[in-house]
Amino acid sequence: MNKPATDLIIIGGGAAGFMAGVTAGERKIRAVILERCPKPGRKLLMCGNNRCNITSALPVKEMLADFGDPVAPFLEPALTAFPPSALRDWCHKNGLPTKMQRDKRVYPASEKASDVHHLFTDLLAKYNIGLMLNSAVNRITPLQPGEWLVKTDGVELTARAVLLATGGVSYPKTGSVGDGQKMAAALGHKVTPYRPGLAGFDMPPAWIAANPVRSIPNVKLKIIAGGKAVATTEGFLEIEKYGISGPAVTNASRIISRQNLKNCSFEVDMNGKKWTLHPLRMRPLKEAMVTVGGIALNEVDSHTMESKKVPGLFFAGEILDIDGPSGGYNLQAAFSTARLAISDIARKLKVHSSQRG
Numbered sequence: 370m371n372k373p374a375t376d377l378i379i380i381g382g383g384a385a386g387f388m389a390g391v392t393a394g395e396r397k398i399r400a401v402i403l404e405r406c407p408k409p410g411r412k413l414l415m416c417g418n419n420r421c422n423i424t425s426a427l428p429v430k431e432m433l434a435d436f437g438d439p440v441a442p443f444l445e446p447a448l449t450a451f452p453p454s455a456l457r458d459w460c461h462k463n464g465l466p467t468k469m470q471r472d473k474r475v476y477p478a479s480e481k482a483s484d485v486h487h488l489f490t491d492l493l494a495k496y497n498i499g500l501m502l503n504s505a506v507n508r509i510t511p512l513q514p515g516e517w518l519v520k521t522d523g524v525e526l527t528a529r530a531v532l533l534a535t536g537g538v539s540y541p542k543t544g545s546v547g548d549g550q551k552m553a554a555a556l557g558h559k560v561t562p563y564r565p566g567l568a569g570f571d572m573p574p575a576w577i578a579a580n581p582v583r584s585i586p587n588v589k590l591k592i593i594a595g596g597k598a599v600a601t602t603e604g605f606l607e608i609e610k611y612g613i614s615g616p617a618v619t620n621a622s623r624i625i626s627r628q629n630l631k632n633c634s635f636e637v638d639m640n641g642k643k644w645t646l647h648p649l650r651m652r653p654l655k656e657a658m659v660t661v662g663g664i665a666l667n668e669v670d671s672h673t674m675e676s677k678k679v680p681g682l683f684f685a686g687e688i689l690d691i692d693g694p695s696g697g698y699n700l701q702a703a704f705s706t707a708r709l710a711i712s713d714i715a716r717k718l719k720v721h722s723s724q725r726g
């Protein structure tokens with residue numbers, strides 16, 4: 370067999386692809402990242418209103434409980450292997466101090482997403498991990514065990530393993546448009562239906578006219594479906610020009626999407642003052658902060674992030690059918706799954722090298 374051009378091709382230069390590339394560099398794996406946009410990490414730069422809520426200071430057990438089923442059992446090995454405390458230590462070691470808010474959200478001390486972006490691009494340069502921009506991958510083909518062909522409109526590259534980190538399908542202008550899911554589906558992977566996670570809701574015009582745009586702290590919100598309380602969320606409720614948003618509301622949206630609940634109303638408690646809200650509809654997927662749906666979890670090994678259907682194909686980040694609440698959960702999931710995938714890729718590539726002598 371011809372020697373593949375590199376060890377690993379990482380498809381997607383977002384949060385998961387960045388962490389995968391840097392971790393590959395730390396492990397001395399030869400890797401290149403292919404990114405479809407002219408600038409990588411666009412969504413990362415938007416995170417937390419450009420302040421970047423990178424993780425949570427809650428214990429892993431509590432985070433997993435908040436992720437809920439079916440995401441929590443899948444994410445447990447990744448979050449245990451690279452928990453928030455390890456992410457913060459890693460940031461500090463690499464020159465990015467972090468700080469925790471009272472609500473346990475963790476940000477870079479500078480509160481600048483651009484500093485997180487620089488951390489990754491500087492480390493990719495330090496480790497000589499190539500980052501090819503304007504390089505939308507349109508096909509991945511397993512040629513034989515340990516050899517992949519990856520094609521864009523401009524180049525064809527070969528590698529020993531491929532990691533798909535192309536994100537979900539929300540905020541498509543950031544580059545996450547579902548390409549990775551289509552390429553995995555072409556190789557036989559199931560993609561669960563897309564729904565909005567972490568989205569606001571439209572409210573009736575009369576309600577909007579009566580309620581000026583403002584931010585209400587410490588709200589408790591009960592989701593009522595079929596006459597029963599299904600779940601409770603907490604936090605800020607933001608009144609927007611179109612209706613309602615803020616963590617108490619967006620966290621409710623992902624529960625509604627996951628459980629496929631219909632005709633929900635909200636009982637809202639604002640420090641004793643009560644409201645019953647009847648939202649018209651959830652805002653569209655393209656405006657959601659995270660995608661519910663993606664690569665079906667039962668077809669991916671949660672201890673390695675490797676496909677159970679196609680050996681040598683790995684996944685990390687929001688391309689998978691994983692989503693978490695507001696509060697740093699989604700970036701932590703992207704970083705932890707990327708670290709776990711690279712650990713396994715490093716182990717397997719070493720095994721193959723020693724077999725080849």
Ligand SMILES: Cc1cc2nc3c(=O)[nH]c(=O)nc-3n(C[C@H](O)[C@H](O)[C@H](O)COP(=O)(O)OP(=O)(O)OC[C@H]3O[C@@H](n4cnc5c(N)ncnc54)[C@H](O)[C@@H]3O)c2cc1C
Nearest residue numbers: 381383384385405416417422506536544548686687697700
């Ligand atoms: C407005 C907003 C605010 C958010 N704030 C937070 C926050 O504060 N904390 C938090 O935890 N989460 C937050 N999130 C969620 C978080 O940003 C995502 O969960 C996370 O970025 C997912 O990382 P990813 O690498 O899987 O995907 P992405 O970051 O979407 O990266 C995927 C990359 O793959 C590239 N790509 C796609 N197709 C191809 C292709 N065919 N070839 C090559 N490259 C391709 C894309 O261009 C993109 O750069 C926020 C999301 C939004 C939209």
